[in-house]
Amino acid sequence: MDLSAINPLVLIASLMVAATPILLAAIGELVVEKSGVLNLGVEGMMITGAICGFAIAVESSSPWLGLLAAAGGGALLALVFGVLTQFFLSNQVATGLALTLFGLGLSALLGQGYAGIKPPPSPRLDVPFLADLPVLGRVLFQHDYMVYISILIVACVWAVLKYTRAGLILRAVGESHDAAHALGYKVVRIRLMAIAFGGACAGLGGAYLSLIRVPQWTEGMTAGAGWIALAIVVFASWRPWGVLLGAYLFGGVTVLQLNLQAAGLELPVEYLSMAPYLITILVLVIMSADRGRAALNAPAALGKIFHASS
Amino acid sequence: MTSLLTIEGLTKAYPGVVANDDVTFAIAPGEVHALLGENGAGKSTLVKMIYGLVRPDAGQMTLHRQPFSPSKPSEARARGVAMVFQHFSLFEALSVAENVALGMEDPPPQRQLARRIRDVSEAYGLPLDPDRLVGDLSAGERQRVEIIRCLLQDPKLLIMDEPTSVLTPQEVEVLFKTLRTLAAEGTAILYISHKLDEIRTLCDGATVLRLGRVVGSCNPREKSASELAEMMVGSALKPPARDGAEPGEIVLDVTGLSVKSANPFGTSLKNIHFTVRAGEVLGIGGVAGNGQDELLAALSGEARAVPEAVKFQGRPVGHLGPNERRVLGILSAPEERLGHAAAPDMSLTENALLTGAIREGLTRGGFLRWDAAEDFARRIVKEFDVRTPGVSNVARALSGGNLQKFVIGREVLQRPDVLVVNQPTWGVDASAAAAIRQALLDLAARGTAVICISQDLDELMEISDRFAALNGGRLTARRPAKGLTVEEIGMMMGGAHDMEPPAQTAPEVRHVEA
Numbered sequence: 009m010d011l012s013a014i015n016p017l018v019l020i021a022s023l024m025v026a027a028t029p030i031l032l033a034a035i036g037e038l039v040v041e042k043s044g045v046l047n048l049g050v051e052g053m054m055i056t057g058a059i060c061g062f063a064i065a066v067e068s069s070s071p072w073l074g075l076l077a078a079a080g081g082g083a084l085l086a087l088v089f090g091v092l093t094q095f096f097l098s099n100q101v102a103t104g105l106a107l108t109l110f111g112l113g114l115s116a117l118l119g120q121g122y123a124g125i126k127p128p129p130s131p132r133l134d135v136p137f138l139a140d141l142p143v144l145g146r147v148l149f150q151h152d153y154m155v156y157i158s159i160l161i162v163a164c165v166w167a168v169l170k171y172t173r174a175g176l177i178l179r180a181v182g183e184s185h186d187a188a189h190a191l192g193y194k195v196v197r198i199r200l201m202a203i204a205f206g207g208a209c210a211g212l213g214g215a216y217l218s219l220i221r222v223p224q225w226t227e228g229m230t231a232g233a234g235w236i237a238l239a240i241v242v243f244a245s246w247r248p249w250g251v252l253l254g255a256y257l258f259g260g261v262t263v264l265q266l267n268l269q270a271a272g273l274e275l276p277v278e279y280l281s282m283a284p285y286l287i288t289i290l291v292l293v294i295m296s297a298d299r300g301r302a303a304l305n306a307p308a309a310l311g312k313i314f315h316a317s318s
Numbered sequence: 319m320t321s322l323l324t325i326e327g328l329t330k331a332y333p334g335v336v337a338n339d340d341v342t343f344a345i346a347p348g349e350v351h352a353l354l355g356e357n358g359a360g361k362s363t364l365v366k367m368i369y370g371l372v373r374p375d376a377g378q379m380t381l382h383r384q385p386f387s388p389s390k391p392s393e394a395r396a397r398g399v400a401m402v403f404q405h406f407s408l409f410e411a412l413s414v415a416e417n418v419a420l421g422m423e424d425p426p427p428q429r430q431l432a433r434r435i436r437d438v439s440e441a442y443g444l445p446l447d448p449d450r451l452v453g454d455l456s457a458g459e460r461q462r463v464e465i466i467r468c469l470l471q472d473p474k475l476l477i478m479d480e481p482t483s484v485l486t487p488q489e490v491e492v493l494f495k496t497l498r499t500l501a502a503e504g505t506a507i508l509y510i511s512h513k514l515d516e517i518r519t520l521c522d523g524a525t526v527l528r529l530g531r532v533v534g535s536c537n538p539r540e541k542s543a544s545e546l547a548e549m550m551v552g553s554a555l556k557p558p559a560r561d562g563a564e565p566g567e568i569v570l571d572v573t574g575l576s577v578k579s580a581n582p583f584g585t586s587l588k589n590i591h592f593t594v595r596a597g598e599v600l601g602i603g604g605v606a607g608n609g610q611d612e613l614l615a616a617l618s619g620e621a622r623a624v625p626e627a628v629k630f631q632g633r634p635v636g637h638l639g640p641n642e643r644r645v646l647g648i649l650s651a652p653e654e655r656l657g658h659a660a661a662p663d664m665s666l667t668e669n670a671l672l673t674g675a676i677r678e679g680l681t682r683g684g685f686l687r688w689d690a691a692e693d694f695a696r697r698i699v700k701e702f703d704v705r706t707p708g709v710s711n712v713a714r715a716l717s718g719g720n721l722q723k724f725v726i727g728r729e730v731l732q733r734p735d736v737l738v739v740n741q742p743t744w745g746v747d748a749s750a751a752a753a754i755r756q757a758l759l760d761l762a763a764r765g766t767a768v769i770c771i772s773q774d775l776d777e778l779m780e781i782s783d784r785f786a787a788l789n790g791g792r793l794t795a796r797r798p799a800k801g802l803t804v805e806e807i808g809m810m811m812g813g814a815h816d817m818e819p820p821a822q823t824a825p826e827v828r829h830v831e832a
Contacts, residue, residue: 173419180409180420185409189419190371192391308411 014267019260021147024223027259028158029054029213029230033237034244034251035162041241042169043202044182044309048104049089050210051234052111057082057211058218059115062225063122065108065215071130075154075215082211083204090203094196097313112228122225130154130220154216159252161209166248178202185308185314191269195314210234236285243293245305258288322347322506323368323386323475328377330363334660337363339530345475345523350497350507352517352538354550355527356747361510364527365477368508369401370394381475395423398474402464402481410453410583414463419454421467423453435540439466442496453583457549457606458489465496477508478498482516486605487775487808494520512550514543517694526550545752551748565783566596569767570617570648570736571629575636577616585609587616592786592796594736594767600756601782601799602771604811609791610771614740617769618650619643629734644676647735653724653744655718659725662714666706669713670695670728677732694731702727703753719750730761737761740771755781775807787811 018092033050040047065074089107092098133156135149169175177196183186185195213233218225236258244250261284269280321344328341335744337360345351355361366372368379370388379386381397388394391401408417415432419425426434432448439446440585444462452460461481468476478497482490497507497520511517517524517538524538534549541549575590587609594600604610615621617628618640625634630646640650652658660669671691680691682800695709702723706716713721722742729737742758743751761779762768771788778785782799787810794810 173425176412176416176420180412180416183409184407185410187409188420190391190403190407192370192395193420305411 012166014264014271017143018204019263019267021151023256023260023263024148024151024155024264027260028155028256029216029221030164030233030237030240031158031252031255032154032213032216033210033234034240034255035158035165036206037237037241038244038246038248038251039169039178039209040202040206041167041310042246042307043178043199044185044307044312044314045090045093045199045203046100046104046311047089047107047206048101048238049086049107049111049234050206050237051230051232052108052114052236053082053085053207053210054111054214054217054230054234055115055228056085056111056118056214058214058229059119059122059225060211061215062127062218063118063128065219069128071128071219074127074219075212078211078215078219079208082207082209082214084207085114086203086207086210089207090200093313094199094203100311100313108234116227118155119225119227123227125224127219127223127225127304130223133196152220154220154314155300157293158212158216162248162252169180169248179307182309183308185312187228189314199210199314210237213237229297236288243289246307247305249311254288257291258284263289320347320541321345321384322349322382323508324380325364325368326378326380328364328367328374328379330372330374338367338374338529341527341532342377343525345506345508347474347506347603348501348504349523350501350509350521352521352524353508353510353527354512354514354524354546356512356550359512359550360529360530361527362479363477363530364766365401365508365510368394369399369477377707392423395471398472399477400468400471400473401474401477401479402461402468403479408452408460408463410451412452413448414446414450414452415448415456417463418448418467418470421464422471424645434470435466438469442466442469442499443492444496455705456608458485461485461493465493469500472504473510477504477510478509480512481509482511482513483816486811487804488812489605490516514538514546517546517706518543528552531714535563547748565598566765567631568593569596569631570594571632572617572771573629574628574629575621575623577612577621578622579609579612579791580615581611583607584612587612588791590793592793594769595744596765596767597762597769598783599762599770599781600796601778601785602769602788602793603773603775603778603785603807604771606773608741608788610773610788613793614650614652614738614771614789617648617736617738618652619648624789641676644673647733648738649673649677649729649732649734649736650738651729651740651742653740655721655725656714660721663712665712666699666704666709666716666724667692667695669724670698670709673728674732698724698731701731702757706744719746720820722746722748726757730757734761734766736767738769738770738771741773742770743772743777751777775804785810 033054035052037047057078061074061078064077065071083108089103092103093100097164130152133151133153138149139145169179178191181193181195181198189195214230217229222229240251240254265280265283269277326342328338330338335582341364353361354438363372367374370391370393386397388397405489415428415435417436419431425431427491435446435448439462444466446459446462452463485493500509509521521538524536525532525536528550538546571593573591575587577587579586585608612621619638619642620640623636625637626635629635630648635643635646643811656662661672671680671686674694678694680687680694692709698704699706699709704720704724706720716724726739726742743753746754755777758768758770768777770781779799782795785799785802786796787794789811
């Protein structure tokens with residue numbers, strides 16, 4: 009085995025790419041859960057976003073239109089969930105699971121005829137000046153646009169939740185929908201907006217896979233990324249920067265195990281493939297070990313059905 | 319006298335029930351007006367219509383001689399109507415300032431708001447720290463948050479829905495002082511309560527509702543409490559009667575009981591000592607959130623402690639779970655009717671099975687004996703006058719008072735040696751409450767040790783032989799309930815743990831006279 013074949017700088021650069029789809033999906037789900045809704049359909053929304061984005065990008069030869077379509081597709085699918093759970097008061101867990109299955113099937117149907125095609129290349133952003141820095145420039149500042157956009161979304165979500173009235177209302181709705189309703193806030197409308205935002209983010213995450221990271225379309229290509237995103241939200245105790253950390257950790261271990269495989273580590277491949285999931289869960293469990301504090305951050309009305317019965 | 323708010327012919331019907339039927343009254347500026355009525359009389363629906371949460375089916379309101387028909391709370395707030403809710407509309411995980419901001423139309427920036435909260439809260443004698451998490455506040459402090467949220471909007475009409483149900487007598491005093499100041503400044507206050515003494519000391523006028531209709535209006539100062547009660551209930555109530563039986567042996571002995579709360583906002587129990595004798599009713603008072611739920615859990619077996627902390631007839635039982643304690647004869651009925659004492663979507667028969675299975679022999683070899691369970695449920699319904707079409711009805715379908723009679727009756731009929739109840743008459747109308755209290759007294763007269771945890775002081779004074787108060791997870795010394803003054807009780811609830819009379823140095827001997 010030849011460990012010197014692994015370049016730590018390349019590793020860091022590629023972990024940011026590997027983590028971006030999960031980061032996007034997880035930050036969207038964080039907003040949804042902060043509003044008190046548990047949407048387990050992240051995987052379905054991701055894969056739907058992946059094919060919507062891919063198809064539109066191929067047809068229009070514009071990666072930007074593709075990404076827009078991915079966000080739209082994800083949000084649309086999420087709104088199906090929203091209508092079912094918010095208006096028809098269906099069970100959120102069951103509806104979310106159904107959404108995942110539906111999304112996987114729908115994407116396979118839409119994706120017929122798109123397998124094996126190459127999408128238009130996505131533009132890269134070499135951050136001016138910073139990209140020319142020695143070492144750091146190559147690692148941090150020579151990526152595609154979406155890597156930066158995803159970090160920007162995390163920063164925005166954090167700032168909105170912490171400093172704005174809109175964020176306060178969102179948290180309040182997730183904390184106690186009855187109290188929010190009594191004060192006259194439109195619980196259902198606020199939750200639908202959060203659900204749509206979560207779907208759009210998940211769709212973007214999926215499209216990042218099919219348009220930039222892989223880049224091509226294969227059935228079921230999200231391969232459980234949506235579930236990892238869900239787990240990361242919980243273990244990050246619903247903190248935006250915790251989500252970033254969790255996603256990058258998972259991305260890092262994924263990239264590392266691929267590198268170790270390539271370097272010929274004497275360990276069955278199955279163990280290595282398992283490693284990212286195990287290590288991410290382990291680290292996040294340790295981080296959130298202080299249950300009292302973690303429970304404080306959890307939205308108290310998470311997953312509860314709201315019905316205005318005044 | 320010109321009225322601030324007039325209500326004419328307001329009617330609201332829900333499927334199967336008319337909540338408000340042709341309600342008419344008026345409030346003048348600076349008047350403290352009481353809305354009196356039993357649970358289910360339609361008080362809450364009426365104020366929800368004034369606050370814009372519910373649209374009336376018919377009738378009209380005028381505010382300042384302008385037509386007033388708010389379609390949402392923000393419209394009502396914009397017209398100067400503010401409301402303090404019965405069940406606090408607060409968010410535990412958010413700070414005081416954030417909670418206040420959520421109740422305002424366009425709040426100033428957080429820092430400025432924090433300063434205004436401090437100013438206003440001090441001006442009205444309700445000190446409050448804007449940065450604290452609401453989850454860490456006591457019930458009285460939480461209510462201050464609600465009141466200050468209203469005051470910051472400079473209301474013309476302040477609606478208060480049962481504001482004193484969770485306060486200590488001292489806190490009630492402070493509240494009344496604030497309300498009188500407000501009224502003197504010209505704010506009208508619509509005060510909802512079924513506590514007659516409070517209404518008689520505070521209010522200038524009263525409108526009495528029964529079954530959705532106005533059955534009378536009066537000046538409460540000119541009426542006696544029993545006259546008001548008769549207007550409210552429609553007939554005279556008789557207070558529970560008791561036999562002065564001598565208490566017997568010590569049945570339950572709690573020493574050094576400490577239990578950590580399972581709830582991050584809960585109160586852990588700290589070193590609790592008390593004993594209860596057969597045939598004695600121990601009343602445990604205290605403001606909500608001082609360890610009542612935890613004490614019930616520790617006594618019922620939901621929360622485990624070290625074996626020696628709880629002794630039943632001399633036998634350590636602190637480590638036993640609820641079912642093992644039921645076998646021995648320690649039964650309990652928790653506060654939350656739906657979801658804790660009873661499974662909301664299960665039938666009364668099934669609910670009777672859930673706690674009665676062991677002592678009533680409702681199972682055989684792991685199989686359910688449905689007919690026996692049904693008989694048991696029917697017996698509860700019959701003996702405790704539970705109004706329900708049948709025992710196959712789900713618990714959720716019963717009214718609060720009827721379900722509470724069922725829950726208490728279910729335990730009483732199992733002939734417990736120790737019965738622990740938490741808030742046995744909370745949110746229950748006066749006649750059901752009287753029946754439940756009588757049942758507890760009858761049970762004690764038959765030799766059961768009854769521990770009644772409650773926030774209703776009148777209730778505790780009515781049924782207890784001895785009284786103790788929970789404060790911050792600690793229990794004060796027990797004192798004979800007879801002769802305790804409101805001030806003494808208030809001090810006990812406020813945490814004056816050293817307020818023991820000299821007689822307590824020989825505690826178990828003195829008791830008999832109580």
